[in-house]
Amino acid sequence: MKLSTKGRYGLRAMVDLALYSEKETVSLSSIAARQDISEAYLEQLMAKLKKAGLIISSRGAQGGYQLARPADTISVGDILRALEGDLDAVKCPGLSAEGCQTGDLCVTKYVWKKINESITDTVDEILLGTLVKESKKAREKHSTISEKKNIRESCSAKKEK
Amino acid sequence: MKLSTKGRYGLRAMVDLALYSEKETVSLSSIAARQDISEAYLEQLMAKLKKAGLIISSRGAQGGYQLARPADTISVGDILRALEGDLDAVKCPGLSAEGCQTGDLCVTKYVWKKINESITDTVDEILLGTLVKESKKAREKHSTISEKKNIRESCSAKKEK
């Protein structure tokens, strides 16, 4: 019942990309460096995002990635589905079909349906654009404090996992 | 991002137990048989449910399991947490603490929080008692049709996975 690093890293990469690719393209290595993710691994995630049509790339020198469409038209659900595949927490054969109404055998499908819906609803509701705006706001706020308190240090010390 | 068989089997077992243990205790083997789950595996799930205080057991001949409290006071969340552990889809160090407000690095935590909350809310809202009532209703409905159409067969044919 855990979201894998694919989803976690990938969403961070997309936010990063949205922040830095407004005019120019952004290289994989720069995202990897800023987000502290292995380049080779991130590459695989970018491939998935590209295949899903969320980002575009240009090869060769000065090449890199950009969002395929405005950040306001990309939902977190789009991103997570591209990376993790189907987000359904439970795949029950009876969920879409009619079958399995046989009493106690399948009341649980009601539960799985509710869980799936709640996840889908929440991730589809949050837009990349919103995250970008939040991020910019947080950055401004932070830069005014950062001279006095070095929060950054205490933060990056807590490595994920 | 998938619920494991622990959660799926375990919830089914709990519904089964609630349905059949109103007066007498119910043996592991009878639940396993009705729900078509391996006895030895279900045993491990029952151990978790017992440890979590959701069911009680009596050993020896004629022994078995019963709910520890009324089905209306047990939520699906209680059951799933007992079986799967923590239901948080993402464990971010910055989620509970103050840290990681450093701009783009951590806007994603807002997303993880929302996802976690939506899952928790939905599973805590559904009570075992409700499922039991639904199940009884479905069973009645079914028994009136079952003589003409044998839905049961088409259902059990679709084995999970």
Added chain:
DNA sequence: GCATAACCAAGCAAAATGGTTGGAATTAAA
């Protein structure tokens, strides 16, 4: 042409999943 990029395919260790195996302890009934 060469440095800088994206692209591609495979391999691989560690962890998690979904069980199985083989018993030991307890208890009601015969």
Added chain:
DNA sequence: TTTAATTCCAACCATTTTGCTTGGTTATGC
């Protein structure tokens, strides 16, 4: 008092998934 039924317990194990790494190949701007 035996015996059958039952929970309890502790390993073990095969397979799959995860989270990467390795070692290239193509494409392109300067």
